[in-house]
Amino acid sequence: MINRRGFMKLVGGGFTSFATLGGYALAVEPLGRLSIARYQMTPPGWTPGLKLRLVALADLHACEPWMSAERIVSICKRANSLRGDVTLLLGDYASGMNFVTRRVPASEWSTALSTLKAPLGVHAVMGNHDWWEDRTAQKNGGGDTFAHRALTRVGIEVHSNRAIRLEKDGFSFWLAGLEDQLALRPGKIWKRRRMIGLDDLGGTLAQVTDKAPVILLAHEPDIFPDVPSRVSLTLSGHTHGGQVRLAGYSPVVPSRFGDRYAYGHIVEHDRNLIVSGGLGCSIAPIRFGVPPEIVVVDLG
Template sequence: MITRRGFMTLVGGGFASFAALGGYAFAVEPLARLSIARYRVIPPGWTPGLKLRLVALADLHACEPWMPADRIISICKRANSLGGDAILLLGDYASGMNFVTRHVHSSEWSKALSTLQAPLGVHAVMGNHDWWEDRTAQKSGGGETFAHRALMGVGIEVHSNRAIRLEKDGFGFWIAGLEDQLALRPGKIWNRRRMAGLDDLDGTLAQVTDEAPVILLAHEPDIFPKVPPRVSLTLSGHTHGGQVRLAGYSPVVPSRFGDRYAYGHIVEEDRNLIVSGGLGCSIAPVRLGVPPEIVVVDLG
């Protein structure tokens, strides 16, 4: 039979453990950790002899104190050291939280991202928060956001339903980037009753003019069931791995598919998707079991 002292010790120990776990999730994992998630993929029909390394960054959500400009520069320095043939930015550069001491201006985070370097360039798509934080873009229902302009202003390729052909060692491949699938919020403007996307998968892939492999950048992974086998690899962010992921499961995921596309390498019907756990935080500055990460993908 447990004594009163034993009961109080048990309760006190449980409270201390809970407090320590909360402190870690709030102050350590989001701020002090940076992991490298590595994947090796040989998609069906991949060009023999084409060896390609892609380095991907997702969901920075620039703000202070969680993701200031100097931390972004440090992340970029680490990304540059990983030997990527191309560096891919998967959207959500703007903050998605109110728990901030200061919002980092697009001129600051884009200047930090301009330090990224790769032989085949730096390529970006937009995320939902890049659209949601731009009231002018919401009113116009399209066009360019401040995030588009900031990235293009520092020389970063922005793909808005656009595909381009690149070459490495004489072998061609395509990078195709979708505009965001949740770009326009509900509201009185344009009588929108639900989220509206500006993505055009068919139109983007129609720009591919040969049989070279296609790498698709899509901020939200929910597009994946519609992606044809012609695409060798789809890369996404958005979910943050749920921000809390324990025993390989995320209880809350911003996806209509729940945990199905929450994180990691997913293979369905010989089609490949990799979902990054991202770098920053959205809604609340908490991460547990899914530390900020840079993704490295070796193809071929």
């Protein structure tokens, strides 16, 4: 039978462990770690001889103290050192969180992102928070957000339901980017009863005019069941890996599919999806079991 002294030791030890884990989830993993998630594959139908390295960054959520402009610059330097042929930005540059000491303006985070370099360029899509934090874009029900304009101003190509053909070593491939699937929020102020996406998968893929492989950028992974096998690889962010991931499972995921597309490399019916765990935090500044990451994909 446990005595009072033993009980107090147990309670004290439990409190200390809880405080330690809480401190790690609040301060160490979100701020002090940066991992590299590496994937290597040759998707079905990939062009023989085409070797391509993708470096992808997702979900920065620029704000202080969690994701300052200085930290974004340091992440970009690390991304550049990975020597990607093309660098991809998967959306959610705006904060999306109230637990901040300062919101980093678009002019600052876009200038930080302008330090990214790649032989085939830096290419971006928007995320839901880039739309949600722009009241004018919400009112207009479309158009460019401040994030679109900020990235374009620093020379980063933004893909809004657009596909372009790129070439490496004489081999071509297509890069297609969808507009956000949760762009327009419901509410009386906007006179909308439900969330409205501005993505156009069919129209985007209709711009592909030959048989070269297609890489699709889609902020939310929920589009994946509708992506045809014509697409070699879909890259997404949005989920943050659930921000808390235990034994390969994320209990809370912002997806109608739950944990199905929470994180990592998913293969369904010979189609490939990679979901980044992202870099910043949304809603709450907590990460546990899914540290901030840069994604590197070697194709071919």
